[in-house]
Amino acid sequence: MTREVKQWWEATAEYFQAESDVTVGVHWNWPNDFDPQILADVESCDVLELGCGGGQLGIGLAKRGANVTGIDLSAEQLAHARTLAAEHDVDVAFCQGDITDLRMFEDERFDVACNAWVFQWVDDLAAVFEETNRVLRPDGRFVFSMPHPYYEIVDADSQVVTESYFDTGRYVIESEGVAVDQVMYRHKVSEVYNDLVDAGFDVERLHEPGTDDSDAYEEGPWGTRTPELMSKVPNVLVVEARKQG
Numbered sequence: 408m409t410r411e412v413k414q415w416w417e418a419t420a421e422y423f424q425a426e427s428d429v430t431v432g433v434h435w436n437w438p439n440d441f442d443p444q445i446l447a448d449v450e451s452c453d454v455l456e457l458g459c460g461g462g463q464l465g466i467g468l469a470k471r472g473a474n475v476t477g478i479d480l481s482a483e484q485l486a487h488a489r490t491l492a493a494e495h496d497v498d499v500a501f502c503q504g505d506i507t508d509l510r511m512f513e514d515e516r517f518d519v520a521c522n523a524w525v526f527q528w529v530d531d532l533a534a535v536f537e538e539t540n541r542v543l544r545p546d547g548r549f550v551f552s553m554p555h556p557y558y559e560i561v562d563a564d565s566q567v568v569t570e571s572y573f574d575t576g577r578y579v580i581e582s583e584g585v586a587v588d589q590v591m592y593r594h595k596v597s598e599v600y601n602d603l604v605d606a607g608f609d610v611e612r613l614h615e616p617g618t619d620d621s622d623a624y625e626e627g628p629w630g631t632r633t634p635e636l637m638s639k640v641p642n643v644l645v646v647e648a649r650k651q652g
């Protein structure tokens with residue numbers, strides 16, 4: 408449920424922003440330097456960031472001349488985003504809401520929709536994709552990244568597959584020192600692809616960036632992104648889709 412996800416983000420936003428070290432700009436996650444050109448040409452475009460969190464991606468796009476709107480569940484995350492936008496002297500319209508319901512935006516309001524690392528907290532991806540399709544103009548682009556579903560079922564220490572890829576849906580992670588548990592959702596790659604197609608998108612590119620050289624990686628936070636495992640299994644899935652014209 409969205410309420411559980413919101414509660415967890417309100418409780419952990421400050422810690423997350425202090426520890427995750429997300430930099431302002433276009434980043435799809437590890438490897439951090441993967442294809443910064445995907446959203447290079449956004450000058451004067453109306454951009455919607457879905458689940459903008461601390462605002463780093465949207466602020467990066469605003470610096471490239473885009474008119475950015477960011478929506479997120481968490482007031483704490485949005486407070487961080489507003490402070491960061493002021494520090495970078497850019498205007499971004501931040502609003503609080505659930506990305507499964509974008510009724511606050513009219514049809515065909517945006518040229519581009521994007522996000523990084525959000526859909527693992529969203530149950531109903533089909534609803535997000537349908538709503539995103541509605542608010543995009545014909546031929547509008549939808550670019551996002553998410554943890555690679557296969558990486559998420561491998562234990563980072565033992566490198567053993569500990570969960571079933573087919574066991575999709577809700578799972579709960581106990582958060583040490585936090586009163587609420589973290590509720591997340593597993594999705595299969597085929598589910599992501601099929602839901603995009605059903606919502607009216609052409610999927611133009613799937614990216615699984617990485618290399619088999621473990622020395623090329625830096626350790627990610629919280630012990631789950633290890634160079635050893637990332638050099639064996641793709642840890643991020645990046646999707647480029649386009650609303651059918």
Ligand SMILES: C[S@@+](CC[C@H](N)C(=O)[O-])C[C@H]1O[C@@H](n2cnc3c(N)ncnc32)[C@H](O)[C@@H]1O
Nearest residue numbers: 416429458460461479480481484505506525528
């Ligand atoms: C990892 S952060 C996004 C990355 C961002 N660059 C950051 O560092 O904060 C994930 C964000 O998704 C938001 N989120 C999760 N589910 C959401 C939903 N259904 N609607 C809106 N935002 C959601 C969370 O509140 C959180 O701020």
